[in-house]
Amino acid sequence: MKRKTSPHSLSRRDILAAAGIAGLGAVAASAGPVPAPKAGGQAVGGAGAISVMKRGVYATVPLRQEAINVSALQSRLMSIDLKDREATLKRNLAHVVKLIDYAQGSGPEWGGERRWGAKQDLVCMHEFPIQGWQPWNRAELQQVAFDLPGPETAVIGERAKHYGCYIAFGCYARDKDWPGHIINMSVIVGPDGNIVSKQWKARNILGAFGGIGLIGTTVYDVLDRYVEMYGWDATLPVARTDIGNIAMTAVGMEPMLYQALAMKGAEILILTVTGGSNSEQAIQTARATRTYCVGVGNSVSPDNPGFAEAVGARDEGTAIVDPRGVALAKSANHHEDIVSARVAIGDFRRTRSPVEYPMALLLPVFEQYVPSVQPGGFLEQLPNDYQEAGALLKRRSARK
Helix, strand or coil: CCCCCCCCCCCHHHHHHHCCCCCHHHHHHCCCCCCCCCCCCCCCCCCCCCCCCECCECCCCCCCCCCEEEEEEECCCCCCCHHHHHHHHHHHHHHHHHHHHHHCCCCHHHCCCCCCCCCCCEEECCCCCCCCCCCCCHHHHHHHCEECCCHHHHHHHHHHHHHCCEEEEEEEEECCCCCCCCEEEEEEECCCCCEEEEEECCCCCCCCCCCCCCCCECCHHHHHHHHHHHCHHHHCCCEEEECEEEEEECCCCCHHHHHHHHHCCCCEEEECCCCCCCHHHHHHHHHHHCCEEEECCCCCCCCCCCCCCCCCCCCCCCEEECCCCCEEEECCCCCCEEEEEEECHHHHHHHCCCCCCCHHHHHHHHHHCCCCECCCHHHHCCCCCHHHHHHHHHHHECCC
């Protein structure tokens, strides 16, 4: 049975979740060990079990090597044309594969053989590198979205297996357990070619788009049901891999969310907001969370229908940043580019000095704060387009 929530009967956990910091409640609730999540992202021990840092200690798996090479692909948006879906999807996928090959010092020009540079252990892409972005309605998004796994991830998985690397990217996804929903999903594919982590977008920035709203489903949009299905730990997932603990997010301008991911043991944060991620945000986030941060956005995008070429491209560029906020590598332009850096993940894990939070001071504030828009809007109504989503947001807002 779905748990009912009203603005006047919020529990401590509800308030923490609504503030985007579900992991904080576990700090006050227990000083003992909390089990690590299962491979699928679900928590061990029921809905309340959260894997969170305790006195600087957090869940990990052994590293396969002391240092890793990381690349970020600042690529263009090339939206799928629904009038020619198969051909344009094939074009976009081929372009992404070519950029992955280039990051690995290879390419179709050389028959897939590595000709230069070092092997990359982690290749990061932005939010929609294969599908692009348009103000599609729900029926159109059903045609755009991927099944996970599916033919598209099989292609990405083949490149990951070929190079023995991890590949991280965002997409619109379908899920048989969520009929009718289109999920804004971050995906990490492992060296065996299989998906190792599917991380839902935590929430959309509410009220940031004027009178419209986004229709890709996020955790916040279906919070009660999501927690019933996957547990609280999965609301802010961290993939514990043999190259480090990785969290991806397509949520922009949410510093508390980034802090919560760091508190859950994230060592590498990948910020993927199409039209929003850039080196400045990556630098600020890395310094504040004391994690490695990859800020990867889109480049100038010629011939994306309905938009000027420069829409969403950032002169600040894409960057890979260390925990001090120092850019290890950074693009100097808004064109398609590949940014690469070496990350000393083993040394970081041994010497990490996490941010110490004064929870005794913070929790009373978080417990009493009530956001303007409560979670669960898409459990009330699944909007068909951006206008319906905007109307739903306005109707649910306390500040009408």
